[in-house]
Amino acid sequence: MSATTIVTGLRVLLPGNSLPRPATLTITDGKITAIDETYRTRDTTSDQVKWVDAGERVVIPGVVDAHVHLNEPGRTDWEGFETGTKAAASGGVTCVVDMPLNSIPPTCTVANLELKRAAASNKCHVDVAFWGGVIPGNQDHLSPLVDAGVKGFKCFLIDSGVEEFPCVSESDTRKAMEVLQHSPSTVLLFHAELDSAPSDPKPTQPSTMYSTFLDSRPPKLETDAISLITRLQRSYPSLRCHIVHLSTASEGALSLIREAKSAGLKLTVETCFHYLCLSADDIPSGHPEFKCCPPIREQNNRQLLWEALLDGTIDCVVSDHSPCVTELKKMDEGDIMGAWGGISTLGLGLSLLWTEGSKRGVPVARILEWTSAKTAEHAGLGDVKGQFKVGYDGDFVIWDPDAEFTVTKELLQFKNKLSPYEGMTLRGRVSSTWVRGTRVYDSEEGFGATASGRLL
Ligand SMILES: [Zn+2]
Structure with missing residues (x-):
């Protein structure tokens, strides 16, 4: 049984476009298998399909x-x-x-x-x-x-x-x-x-x-x-x-x-x-x-x-x-x-x-x-990562470019929480991060239970 994730949004950053535009990406078994240049409302009831609607947030x-x-x-x-x-x-x-x-x-x-x-x-x-x-x-x-x-x-x-x-x-x-x-x-x-x-x-x-x-x-x-x-x-x-x-x-x-x-x-x-x-x-x-x-x-x-x-x-x-x-x-x-x-x-x-x-x-x-x-x-990954193209890995981020946040120690996820950016107010906040169609981070729910990254 193949695993499918469909991510759709009004502002998706497709290659060759300077601005995000409506689009829908289909990711099957980790790879992008289709890109439609339209925003879609859920049109499947299959529980084999993970449907991700980014709405107005930007998909990069x-x-x-x-x-x-x-x-x-x-x-x-x-x-x-x-x-x-x-x-x-x-x-x-x-x-x-x-x-x-x-x-x-x-x-x-x-x-x-x-x-x-x-x-x-x-x-x-x-x-x-x-x-x-x-x-x-x-x-x-x-x-x-x-x-x-x-x-x-x-x-x-x-x-x-x-x-x-x-x-x-x-x-x-x-x-x-x-x-x-x-x-x-x-x-x-x-x-x-x-x-x-x-x-x-x-x-x-x-x-x-x-x-x-x-x-x-x-x-x-x-x-x-x-x-x-x-x-x-x-x-x-x-x-x-x-x-x-x-x-x-x-x-x-x-x-x-x-x-x-x-x-x-x-x-x-x-x-x-x-x-x-x-x-x-x-x-x-x-x-x-x-x-x-x-x-x-x-x-x-x-x-x-x-x-x-x-x-x-x-x-x-x-x-x-x-x-x-x-x-x-x-x-x-x-x-x-x-x-x-x-x-x-x-x-x-x-x-x-x-x-x-x-x-x-x-x-x-x-x-x-x-x-x-x-x-x-x-890094020699230009044919699998870095852009939304058919055949590439289904790696994407749902992102709010206008959200602001202040850098605090609590927010830092690396081991030694020392950073020159502490106290700075930054623009653009990640809502969720997906690797090969699997969610690995969500700003509300935290990290995926299993470490699903691969060694390339
Ligand atoms: Zn270095």
Whole structure:
């Protein structure tokens, strides 16, 4: 017996439409099997059919967050598959792609990937895919990891913050690119900060001041890294390269990206909700919850990031959800320099970007293009996720774009409830989240009883 879910509404976001329109999606055994461009009142009495009437609320494709750290196994006190995917579901995210690091072991071999998949098994409330990792000396593990299903590989050009995931040199990177250029479906992701000429620390500046931290990670680190990446990519033009969490919108960085793209290099770029929604000018001293690497920069930079997103220089937006335990965030001391760098966001991204985007006149279709269609494509899921098309997974969110809410600790679903967004009033609220036709979250009834997410 096949399972059917029919979702109908007056405002459904179909591909190619800048505005939502009346439509009905039929989802059979998890896949979209029909799309009618009309709103329907219930026309079946079959109890085999789950009928979902969204009415005036907007029906959007589920968000695909292509950059999260769920930290399990090994640092499960920081986050975990269960809490992380619940947080995702509560914010309309139907698929996350987990980063290879901060779990122990990191996902740098097939054996480690198997450990991660075992740890994730039966705990995930949304679908989960995995990135692998490139570290010095693991080039022989890369092709087997591609065959085992990782969507691509992350590497660091600067200290990653955890000793089991060392950064790579130019020659390590070349070894990895040599191997990966023969795998057309894969992608090499770069943490693009490079400290080519480390400057002396400035001991006179207090470690509790945000500006001390900001000064320690200037835009030049990102620009130098992007320069290296685009230079290397010219030697391996068949390999797609991707810059994770671009923070600087300096002319140097953006022009390197634009030149590479216009030269036909397969380069893609993401930025994060926090760079688009927060600015250094407003960050108080003594608040390490705002610390991430690269740092949140000034208001002017933030404006330029929005422009680069709107003109396509930046392709997509992700959370880089990267929590840790409170002790490591050094909240009591307010020690920004000494604190773990990482911001917790899962569950808030869609509302954050809509709050900021709608102020700028950005239509919801664009928001979903950046957070769903483009991120799905980036993670090799562009033929199953990110849009309402026949044959795609029936992942959808019923969403009220006009509802406002204030971020409180009680509302946060991730494990360590520390967020720079606490107290902020956001626009756009998820009513329910559905993965492959199954409801995984409802704002009134909570989460599904079983963890029905799959490992992709
Ligand atoms: Zn990250």
